[in-house]
Amino acid sequence: MEAGIYKGLSSVNQDASALDRTRLPRHIAIIVDGNGRWAAQRGLPRVVGHREGVNVVRDIVRVAGELGLDVLTLFTFSTENWRRPKTEVSALMRLLIATIRSEIEEINRNNVKIMVIGRWDELPEAARREVAYAIAQTSKNTGLRLILALNYGGRREIVEAAKRLAQDIVDGKQHLAAVDETLFASYLDTAGLPDPDLLIRTSGEMRISNFLLYQLAYTEICVMPVLWPDFRREHFYAAIQDYQTRERRFGRTSAQAQVAVSVR
Ligand code: IPE
Numbered sequence: 001m002e003a004g005i006y007k008g009l010s011s012v013n014q015d016a017s018a019l020d021r022t023r024l025p026r027h028i029a030i031i032v033d034g035n036g037r038w039a040a041q042r043g044l045p046r047v048v049g050h051r052e053g054v055n056v057v058r059d060i061v062r063v064a065g066e067l068g069l070d071v072l073t074l075f076t077f078s079t080e081n082w083r084r085p086k087t088e089v090s091a092l093m094r095l096l097i098a099t100i101r102s103e104i105e106e107i108n109r110n111n112v113k114i115m116v117i118g119r120w121d122e123l124p125e126a127a128r129r130e131v132a133y134a135i136a137q138t139s140k141n142t143g144l145r146l147i148l149a150l151n152y153g154g155r156r157e158i159v160e161a162a163k164r165l166a167q168d169i170v171d172g173k174q175h176l177a178a179v180d181e182t183l184f185a186s187y188l189d190t191a192g193l194p195d196p197d198l199l200i201r202t203s204g205e206m207r208i209s210n211f212l213l214y215q216l217a218y219t220e221i222c223v224m225p226v227l228w229p230d231f232r233r234e235h236f237y238a239a240i241q242d243y244q245t246r247e248r249r250f251g252r253t254s255a256q257a258q259v260a261v262s263v264r
């Protein structure tokens with residue numbers, strides 16, 4: 001299986017039938033990466049890669065729904081992405097708006113609920129309006145929760161959670177002695193969501209890049225060499241298959257972990 005992930009897909013079973021439906025990850029998070037390189041390899045402007053990337057997002061959201069996943073989180077725009085050339089940032093914002101407009105109908109038909117993490121209140125007005133519309137339009141849906149990380153940075157999320165919690169303590173709404181991991185997590189943008197079981201990063205970079213720093217504590221990581229515009233559902237299935245071969249021990253010994261799995 002590992003060979004499948006790291007040396008291409010030829011040696012793995014490329015369809016969903018190979019997946020153990022009883023052990024699907026509940027939450028998959030993806031660091032979408034490689035759009036720019038994909039375009040550069042073809043001598044095209046970076047934005048063409050982003051456009052192609054949207055087509056892949058559409059298909060992977062469909063697949064996630066078909067598989068019955070609970071949560072799919074996509075790292076769409078980071079707090080650091082503002083450092084890119086202005087033209088690329090505005091192209092990304094326009095693409096976000098256009099994508100919401102063109103996809104909202106199918107998203108709704110598929111019962112997908114759109115949620116956002118990150119400081120999307122700082123997005124340009126037009127993008128903010130469109131995002132608010134997407135959230136409102138899908139708020140009653142009960143299927144896949146599609147989490148878009150927009151203007152998201154893990155450290156900033158943690159610092160802001162700490163500040164809000166501190167303020168609540170100062171205001172007497174919380175007690176310092178009662179602060180634990182569960183309470184702290186309820187102050188994060190991801191409050192109410194399960195932690196990711198599986199993190200996929202495309203384009204081969206071995207970095208977390210300030211994504212979900214708190215929530216990834218025990219997440220299985222699958223880095224794949226494929227550039228995002230070339231990512232297909234077969235890669236998605238392969239990553240899930242790889243995940244299903246992992247033994248999640250959560251700090252326990254292997255023997256203990258196997259008991260824990262069998263009694264679950
Ligand atoms: C990911 O692709 C898309 C976004 C973060 C918006 P990149 O734009 O990071 O592509 P590379 O890494 O330059 O190839």
Ligand code: MG
Pocket residue numbers: 033034
């Ligand atoms: Mg990149």
